[in-house]
Amino acid sequence: MNALRFAGLLVMAMLLLPAHQIQAQEMDHSMHMHHNHAMPMSDSLVWRMAPMDGMTMPMMPGMMDDIPDVGAFLPGFGMDVSMYPEAKPSEIIDMADGDTLHMDASLVRRTIDGREYVMMAYGGMYPGPLIRADRGSKVIVEFTNNIDMPTTVHWHGLRLDNAFDGIPGLTQDPVETGESFTYELKFPDTGMYWYHPHMREDVQQDLGLYGNMLVDPTEEGYYAPVNREVPLILDDILVDANGLFPYGEEAPTHALMGRFGNVMLVNGITDYNLDIQAGDVVRFYLTNVANTRTFNVTFDGARIKVIADDVSKLEREQFVSSVIIAPAERYIVDVYFDEARTYTITNAIQAIDHFRGIFVPETHQLGTVTASGKASEDYAEAFAEARTNEDTIADIDGFRRYFDKAPDHNLRLTIETKDLHPMTMRMMEVDTLYFPPIEWSEGMPMMNWLSTGDEARWVLLDEDTGKKSMDINWQWEVGDVVKIRVFNDPSSFHPMNHPFHVHGQRFVVTHIDGVENRNMGWKDTTIIPVGSTIDILVDVTNPGKWMAHCHIAEHLHAGMMLGFEVRERGAGPQAGR
Amino acid sequence: MTRKFPLYLGSLALLALAVLVSPIVEAGSSPSEATPECAQVSSPDYYEIDLVTTRKVPGARLAKGKGEVTYAASPFGISVSEEGSYLVNIDVSMSNVRLDEDKQLVAWVTTPQLDQIKALGSLDENLRVTGQTDFNKFLLVITLEPKGKEPGAMWTGPVVSRGMSRSGLMHTMAGHGPFESEPCAVYGY
Numbered sequence: 001m002n003a004l005r006f007a008g009l010l011v012m013a014m015l016l017l018p019a020h021q022i023q024a025q026e027m028d029h030s031m032h033m034h035h036n037h038a039m040p041m042s043d044s045l046v047w048r049m050a051p052m053d054g055m056t057m058p059m060m061p062g063m064m065d066d067i068p069d070v071g072a073f074l075p076g077f078g079m080d081v082s083m084y085p086e087a088k089p090s091e092i093i094d095m096a097d098g099d100t101l102h103m104d105a106s107l108v109r110r111t112i113d114g115r116e117y118v119m120m121a122y123g124g125m126y127p128g129p130l131i132r133a134d135r136g137s138k139v140i141v142e143f144t145n146n147i148d149m150p151t152t153v154h155w156h157g158l159r160l161d162n163a164f165d166g167i168p169g170l171t172q173d174p175v176e177t178g179e180s181f182t183y184e185l186k187f188p189d190t191g192m193y194w195y196h197p198h199m200r201e202d203v204q205q206d207l208g209l210y211g212n213m214l215v216d217p218t219e220e221g222y223y224a225p226v227n228r229e230v231p232l233i234l235d236d237i238l239v240d241a242n243g244l245f246p247y248g249e250e251a252p253t254h255a256l257m258g259r260f261g262n263v264m265l266v267n268g269i270t271d272y273n274l275d276i277q278a279g280d281v282v283r284f285y286l287t288n289v290a291n292t293r294t295f296n297v298t299f300d301g302a303r304i305k306v307i308a309d310d311v312s313k314l315e316r317e318q319f320v321s322s323v324i325i326a327p328a329e330r331y332i333v334d335v336y337f338d339e340a341r342t343y344t345i346t347n348a349i350q351a352i353d354h355f356r357g358i359f360v361p362e363t364h365q366l367g368t369v370t371a372s373g374k375a376s377e378d379y380a381e382a383f384a385e386a387r388t389n390e391d392t393i394a395d396i397d398g399f400r401r402y403f404d405k406a407p408d409h410n411l412r413l414t415i416e417t418k419d420l421h422p423m424t425m426r427m428m429e430v431d432t433l434y435f436p437p438i439e440w441s442e443g444m445p446m447m448n449w450l451s452t453g454d455e456a457r458w459v460l461l462d463e464d465t466g467k468k469s470m471d472i473n474w475q476w477e478v479g480d481v482v483k484i485r486v487f488n489d490p491s492s493f494h495p496m497n498h499p500f501h502v503h504g505q506r507f508v509v510t511h512i513d514g515v516e517n518r519n520m521g522w523k524d525t526t527i528i529p530v531g532s533t534i535d536i537l538v539d540v541t542n543p544g545k546w547m548a549h550c551h552i553a554e555h556l557h558a559g560m561m562l563g564f565e566v567r568e569r570g571a572g573p574q575a576g577r
Numbered sequence: 578m579t580r581k582f583p584l585y586l587g588s589l590a591l592l593a594l595a596v597l598v599s600p601i602v603e604a605g606s607s608p609s610e611a612t613p614e615c616a617q618v619s620s621p622d623y624y625e626i627d628l629v630t631t632r633k634v635p636g637a638r639l640a641k642g643k644g645e646v647t648y649a650a651s652p653f654g655i656s657v658s659e660e661g662s663y664l665v666n667i668d669v670s671m672s673n674v675r676l677d678e679d680k681q682l683v684a685w686v687t688t689p690q691l692d693q694i695k696a697l698g699s700l701d702e703n704l705r706v707t708g709q710t711d712f713n714k715f716l717l718v719i720t721l722e723p724k725g726k727e728p729g730a731m732w733t734g735p736v737v738s739r740g741m742s743r744s745g746l747m748h749t750m751a752g753h754g755p756f757e758s759e760p761c762a763v764y765g766y
Contacts, residue, residue: 433747490623513648515647
């Protein structure tokens with residue numbers, strides 16, 4: 001018998017073996033309308049089939065009527081959308097040392113692509129207000145929760161005091177509806193940062209609770225001169241013919257791959273356009289706030305020079321053909337638009353058609369830059385120079401002798417599953433020949449949607465102690481230089497890239513798959529591709545109880561997090577290792 | 578006469594033993610402490626390409642080889658082209674090869690359909706070469722070529738070894754099995 005035919009019969013047998021009974025559920029089933037005392041809801045929100053934009057696989061038998069094993073949730077469901085205030089575009093809030101900002105999180109009405117949605121907003125804005133302050137300053141944010149879910153605010157990337165890091169159960173209690181919390185922010189590092197909830201981020205962040213913090217340098221000539229400075233926040237959102245697609249009520253759906261959106265947003269809109277002069281050099285501060293999507297950003301042939309990442313300038317500015325930015329990362333790039341024309345900002349990827357086993361090029365238009373006239377100041381020469389940043393080099397010099405030290409911690413990224421849909425199990429067992437380094441898009445939307453945080457538990461495994469995820473509580477001291485080796489295990493059930501984020505401290509990536517990183521910058525988040533081993537070196541300076549976790553929102557809430565505690569040097573015996 | 582082992586010596590011995598066997602636990606390193614060097618990490622095993630000999634070329638019938646795949650240098654931790662294809666370095670190494678003096682091994686990458694071919698370069702005296710590609714799926718091909726001649730648009734000599742990229746193993750489900758709706762050959766298999 002032809003070997004391929006035999007293989008095909010084997011596949012068929014595996015798929016049709018009645019090893020599990022599929023718990024088929026009717027689409028309109030009252031048992032899925034769980035009522036949560038914290039969330040007043042209409043009784044009529046039911047699951048509907050998730051958008052299948054990326055799906056090329058024929059629907060598997062028995063999956064057509066399946067829904068996730070959690071209730072469906074949408075903010076303001078059943079309410080008249082016009083009763084919510086209309087959100088307005090983000091504003092820049094310049095804050096001096098000691099200033100106080102009053103900011104809330106509230107339900108708002110937003111219009112995206114001509115359709116109105118009930119969403120969430122900080123300060124009634126989309127994105128949230130851009131807080132701008134000088135390095136070294138300190139400000140206060142008086143935060144009030146006016147959404148119908150408990151929440152907190154995490155100030156991503158800031159090396160601020162632990163008490164204000166925004167982690168429920170660790171640094172503070174959740175801020176309940178109607179309650180307030182005072183955050184004290186300090187800005188020791190120049191760069192672009194962002195703030196977002198740290199409770200059900202898969203819901204709250206996805207619905208619009210995010211904003212930037214721009215920390216300006218105090219040194220003259222810190223960056224090269226440019227004509228314009230522009231923040232760009234990249235996001236996506238999942239909608240269908242009925243509107244926003246519901247979220248999991250008790251636990252996140254889309255736990256396997258995270259919730260990919262099918263509508264791209266830049267600064268909260270689908271038709272972003274920037275008008276500039278031809279010949280302008282524009283500094284873009286890129287932030288990726290999507291739940292799971294990694295972007296590959298291009299500017300339609302305009303030259304791109306990356307000058308800084310999350311927490312610092314790079315050792316050397318570097319020309320690149322595109323900008324790869326994972327969830328929660330930031331990059332500062334200078335782009336030279338030398339011609340008078342319209343440039344399209346795109347996300348250009350190689351998607352995977354799992355059914356046909358092929359790569360399929362995809363581009364998504366993110367926005368446009370319209371260049372006309374002539375630049376008032378000519379910075380082309382400054383742009384052409386890729387500067388060497390001696391200040392960054394000198395800063396990192398103090399840590400070079402640790403680059404080749406043995407890891408203090410070895411972390412393996414993996415997943416455990418329980419009661420996952422049997423068809424998902426079967427298909428994953430069949431389709432195992434290749435997992436790409438990065439999941440740029442959602443190739444199996446049905447299986448992804450059906451997986452909840454209860455069924456797919458993402459795991460950070462400490463290989464030295466055997467402890468997993470939140471059982472890990474590393475003990476460090478201020479002044480430590482800690483090397484963490486992170487391995488993304490390709491033999492796990494569903495390997496996937498993970499953006500790994502460390503709270504409260506900064507780190508450099510020293511090696512990628514054994515190859516020394518030749519152009520470093522300080523970071524707080526880094527991509528861990530499938531199959532790769534990434535060495536990071538943490539500069540431990542900030543005392544307190546902190547977290548490190550995958551910044552794919554659904555993975556975080558499916559358990560992919562660990563704790564570490566930083567004590568003052570000489571504070572006493574270590575515990576919990 | 579019974580000789581008694583002095584108690585203090587016994588205690589010292591026990592203490593020395595305890596020190597030798599106790600795990601040394603470090604949370605990290607203070608800036609003043611040096612620590613031992615760590616084991617080197619190699620390229621990801623998952624994407625490594627196993628070079629399989631064709632057994633056709635004298636002196637190389639039992640050749641072994643591999644292509645170790647790492648990302649091209651990038652400030653982003655991973656490198657892709659403007660179109661989103663992974664840009665990778667391939668470190669080719671061969672062994673168990675005896676060549677005539679006028680011959681050399683040359684490494685190539687080609688698509689599974691053989692419609693695009695690119696030379697990675699000639700292997701050096703240690704039978705190694707490093708090159709770069711952005712092909713989504715590729716075959717790594719080692720051929721026997723005249724020495725001293727720059728590789729051309731494609732190989733002229735016999736194929737010594739070949740291997741498929743990990744991505745090249747990604748197979749169509751449309752071509753066979755319960756979904757058989759199109760011939761496998763359409764997708765190059």
